[in-house]
Amino acid sequence: MDEPTDALDGVTQPKHHGTSGETSAAYRRDGQQPDAAEQLPGSQGGPVDQHLVVVGGGMVAHRLVEALRDRDADGAWRVTVLAEEPRAPYDRVALTSYFSGRNAEDLSLGQPELWEDPRVRLVRDTTVTAIDRAARTVTARRNDTDHVTSYGYDALVLATGSSAAVPPVEGTDLPGVFVYRTVDDVAALRGWVEERAARWKRPVRGAVVGGGLLGLEAAGALQALGAQSTVIQFGPRLMPLQVDEGGGEALRRLINATGVAVRLNTSTTALRPGRDGAVRRMDFANGGRLDVDVVVLATGVRPRDELARAAGLPVGQRGGVVVDEACRTEDPAVWAVGEVACIDGSCIGLVAPGYAMAEVVVDRLLGGAAVFPGADTATKLKLAGVDVASFGDAFAATPGALELVHADPVAGIYTKIVLSDDASTLLGGVLVGDASAYASLRPMLGRRLEGDPGAYILPEGAGSAGRPQTALPDDAAVCSCNNVTAGTVRAAVTEHGCTDLGAVKACTRAGTSCGSCLPLVKKLVTTELEKSGVTVSTALCEHFDLSRAQLFDAVRVSGLRTFSEILARHGRQDLPAAARGCDICKPVVGSILGSLGAGHVLDGENATLQDTNDHVMANLQKDGSYSVVPRMPGGEVTPEGLIVVGEVARDFGLYTKITGGQRIDMFGARLEQLPAIWRRLVDAGFESGHAYGKSLRTVKSCVGSTWCRFGVQDSVALAVELELRYRGLRSPHKIKLGVSGCARECAEARAKDVGVIATDKGWNVYVGGNGGFTPRHAQLLAEDLDTETLVRTIDRFLMYYVRTADRLQRTAPWIEDVEGGLDGVRAVVMDDSLGIAADLDAAMAAHVENYTDEWRATLDDPEKLARFASFVNAPTTPDPSLAYVPERGQVRPATAAERAQHSAARADGPGGVSEPRAGAVLVAGTTLEVRR
Amino acid sequence: MSAVVLGTSGRTAWTAVCHVADLVPERGAAALVGGEQVAVVRLVDGTVLAVQNLDPFSGAHVLSRGIVGSRGDAPTLASPMYKQVFDLRTGECLDPVGREPVAGGATLRTWPVRVEGGLVLVGTPLAAARADA
């Protein structure tokens, strides 16, 4: 078998031009959608209402349509996208995350509204079969119905990408042999592995042919599916296109360390079937064999240039539609972008150059003169636990180039940078085992490195000076996925008023694809904010200059336990004598004291720190009444418990609803009723659910292995254990956990701050999932933990978050803020990189030890009960303004209109309590209609 | 303690609503004064102030349950509903948090308060004072 072309890197190393400002200038988006009705006829690009047909609905097609809709303010173009796959364009780069995310929607790209735009038409499940260049039409066939349609075009863009190459080896068509390119491919692969695992009740044996970026990713994916995995590499090292010999050896060891076996210098000659006809054995040229149940082919890609060939357009020597620097083919009406385009003599198997081509074509269609700026072939392997990156002239092919190498075989680190002959200009680099310098080095490509270049390849923190702080020039590309320059990021702050990383991401798109540039983007944003004096003031409010994290540490160290002392000691020095804190800093101090285990929430002066929810331990509703939520750990509740809850709700006339956190919420309780309600609940064995606090809410669980046919672990037992462990833990924002008993993920644990998913070998733990305003999926923190390690891991994660997050910062943005992001969190939590693990463990142990039920403690204390008086001079008189109307068998607060109508009716009627007028509603307090 | 009209001084009727010791410093309490809901707040220096309990931004009677604090020199009360901040002395809304009032104007009505013999007295203009309160 031939040396395979690496799937991700196309055919040859394209040449570098750095990144020109010419196209990137056009990349900024202002997010404004022109109103179709108001568009003026095309002032920019030729005749009005031209029709653009895009063949292929992949990543680059998506970017092209998006960019066109952003920039075609005059509505000169209508677009039709003819896509062979049955789904809207998705994030192929993140394909492997399909195994952890479980569903294809997680891979969606950009805003779904794009496909509802009236000037955009996406035709799925439809393959273009021919181009008639003379007539300017394409012929397309619906894959499900075989229905054939013809589409006329004014401009045609080929964005057909590549297909996975299948090596000329016997047996590649056997069942159990897969390629790795589309969602359907990975879905089929997963189905096969799961089916085999279930049938044979033993680990499935997997092999990947090809040891490039894609092969390694696939090997990791097989492993994630619970299969054993062996990488078969034809050549003498892994990732031969990105990594040199020294790095190759370090990489092999890292891969081995993840449990993936590697066979180098091994050429596969045949795949042989077993008795069931599925693949069973691999034969190698050296006489070796390997028993397998599943094989993934990752030996390279072939550009899908068949349409162009048939239409007589020139193709490259090794395939690909030949285009010029404007991405135009020989036919001025036909363009090609993405992996199918052969530009500067080669096809490029990376998404960033494809995006750049899409922008170029859009610019040209609108009358611009953009040219392809040259490809950024920097790559970073996306495989958990294996940090590998390569960029620029990684092999020091430039004449006179110097190589600077740091190798630490014990630590598994190999880092190298390539410099120009005068040792000043950065030409490229290879980073294996520690790619932390990648984000800051990559944009410096082709530029002078300030300071001692050696400092970049030493591990971070080594040496006294540390890494030089590089001042990036404005035109340096920071995010290559989205082609965003340092200048654009800076302008987002200085000109567009972005004040945090999230806003800058939304404004510029930097960091929204692979995420590898985020540390750098963040640094730029912070520097810029500081410079512009908008100061990233982390000051809490006018009373404290400290951030929440700083205040937390200060209070922990000073040991102060009352607000007055804390304000006097840690507050601003120039405060007026009358300064007493505010609704910002008081709850923060309350939460900090709560986290530090400083007694009951209602004690002493600290009773004034909390908003009403924490103060009366219930959730304020819109009319001033409260809702009550007893804890039901893991969503488990006995029939007796349910009956008590039902009786309480009925007797107090409360509206009941099941919450998303698998428990029951009772609404409409008046302040003065809360103790009586809780007396009944506590007597029945319930305790506070902390639904009111910035604290642990619930641990949601599926039913798990005790009942479920598919469960592999007891998810409910774990959820109960976790909920009882973390109940009452005060935190910067509410926290939610979830536990699923198998990979089917019925508990939706990955939407939680901490999600636990059972595996055959233990538990996988995911962190940083958030619902709410900006939903996020949790990311994998660690795999196959036993229960003890799992609990310790969650202990540390939560405590670290509690201590260092900002006020009201949820876990996802917090992780982004931690130095090193998720990897940084992992280092602290799993490897104790800051040496604080013992401290975190002790803090959590103290929390667990000191937990008491706030409601029980309150009911036992007459002084605290006094605070539930409705009126200080009429403690049991209900708030006369409360009014309710029946709806679907329960009550709800009356609307303003209903109240007005009622008072009018009352004024008319005899004696006040009248039958309301026709059409009027009954208005009553919650308990008026029910037995007490 | 129920409301008692304690006496009139000048043109104001004074209603005793509670003992000053019943009020936790910086934790408001609601009181019924002449049929109206009043939020009564005792500051750390012993001053007692009274504003309407009706939150103009939500229409609910909840201001007594907000957080007491300060902005500059002004003692403040923050609505527990949508977090608007009011000057306790004048009732002025210092920070509408980008919202519009739904019930009356943004400025709170205030009541004069006296502390006499350990009792907290809330004053109502005589014409509005009702003996049956």
Ligand SMILES: Cc1cc2nc3c(=O)[nH]c(=O)nc-3n(C[C@H](O)[C@H](O)[C@H](O)COP(=O)(O)OP(=O)(O)OC[C@H]3O[C@@H](n4cnc5c(N)ncnc54)[C@H](O)[C@@H]3O)c2cc1C
């Ligand atoms: C597992 C994996 C991991 C990757 N990781 C990275 C990475 O980390 N970094 C990186 O830069 N790149 C990565 N890549 C490569 C990246 O995904 C591609 O470079 C990118 O998707 C190319 O986009 P495209 O639009 O040119 O082609 P595609 O995304 O392949 O889209 C082409 C689409 O056109 C359709 N099509 C083809 N012919 C026709 C026809 N005749 N009619 C209608 N439709 C047609 C195809 O079905 C396909 O949907 C990865 C790829 C894979 C598979």
Ligand code: SF4
């Ligand atoms: S996640 Fe698995 S164990 Fe839990 S209910 Fe779903 S299928 Fe069953």
Ligand code: FES
């Ligand atoms: S470089 Fe990939 S998101 Fe920025």
